[in-house]
Amino acid sequence: MNNLKQILAIGMLLCATLVTAQQNAYVAAESGLSLRDQPDVNGKLLTKLAYAEAIGVLEETDIKLIILDGGKKVSGNWVKVETRNHIGYVFNGYLSATKISKPIRLDLGQLHVEIKNLATSDYKRTHGLKKQDSTTIHVELGATPEGKQILLINNDYKHVSIFQSYENSISFMSSDAQCDAKDWKHFDSEWKPLKQITSNTFQTLTYTENDWKKFIDMSMNNLKTEIIHQCGEDWLNYFKTIKNLKDHPVGVATNRVFLKIILTDFENNITEKVIEFDIPQGC
Numbered sequence: 001m002n003n004l005k006q007i008l009a010i011g012m013l014l015c016a017t018l019v020t021a022q023q024n025a026y027v028a029a030e031s032g033l034s035l036r037d038q039p040d041v042n043g044k045l046l047t048k049l050a051y052a053e054a055i056g057v058l059e060e061t062d063i064k065l066i067i068l069d070g071g072k073k074v075s076g077n078w079v080k081v082e083t084r085n086h087i088g089y090v091f092n093g094y095l096s097a098t099k100i101s102k103p104i105r106l107d108l109g110q111l112h113v114e115i116k117n118l119a120t121s122d123y124k125r126t127h128g129l130k131k132q133d134s135t136t137i138h139v140e141l142g143a144t145p146e147g148k149q150i151l152l153i154n155n156d157y158k159h160v161s162i163f164q165s166y167e168n169s170i171s172f173m174s175s176d177a178q179c180d181a182k183d184w185k186h187f188d189s190e191w192k193p194l195k196q197i198t199s200n201t202f203q204t205l206t207y208t209e210n211d212w213k214k215f216i217d218m219s220m221n222n223l224k225t226e227i228i229h230q231c232g233e234d235w236l237n238y239f240k241t242i243k244n245l246k247d248h249p250v251g252v253a254t255n256r257v258f259l260k261i262i263l264t265d266f267e268n269n270i271t272e273k274v275i276e277f278d279i280p281q282g283c
Contacts, residue, residue, distance in 0.1 A: 079091075134273065163260045166254050168254050
């Protein structure tokens with residue numbers, strides 16, 4: 001009886017080990033990823049896994065594969081995976097260990113736009129812009145619209161341009177709660193064109209330290225004027241040791257990012273659409 005208990009205990013431990021060993025992965029192939037019954041490109045196709053779909057990696061093989069994708073080599077191995085309905089093999093060159101958000105879609109009528117891998121707090125993943133000029137997307141805490149890929153689909157315009165700008169807010173704190181100004185919005189940057197990767201692919205801008213320095217140089221005097229107005233000149237004593245807007249008790253954060261899509265049709269009529277990304281601030 002004791003031997004049976006030991007065998008059952010070992011079996012349960014092995015099962016727990018297998019469950020723990022399973023790793024989650026996410027499909028990073030934008031056109032989908034083939035799941036086959038064997039670790040071979042000629043294996044039977046079981047299904048096509050969707051972009052951003054979560055799967056469980058059961059086992060890695062030593063069977064290597066190199067794929068030529070758009071002139072670039074993608075190297076990896078075949079791995080055994082589990083989905084909701086199948087167990088099979090996929091090429092791990094198109095798997096990501098980190099969660100991928102499903103694309104955000106913008107319907108502009110004669111143009112569809114996809115924003116790749118941006119986590120949002122909205123349940124809404126498709127925004128209609130045929131009859132309206134703007135929309136707001138609420139970004140998830142900790143996520144950013146910077147450095148994201150934007151894809152133009154079914155484009156029926158003569159020319160499409162995309163520009164980006166941002167809005168910073170300044171906060172300052174004091175021992176007198178009446179002098180706190182945690183949401184004083186101060187500065188909107190100029191519009192800058194997005195980097196165009198291909199004829200139908202753009203990448204949103206990422207803000208660097210140089211962008212912050214420009215903001216700091218332009219804002220310091222105006223910040224002091226605002227503080228004198230709200231709290232009085234005596235409160236400027238707090239600023240004797242402040243060299244930039246990142247020093248306590250002052251803080252600066254980007255709280256909104258904007259994209260402006262300029263559409264030119266074949267009769268040279270121009271339409272503008274604006275997408276606002278609302279960025280939550282942490283506690």
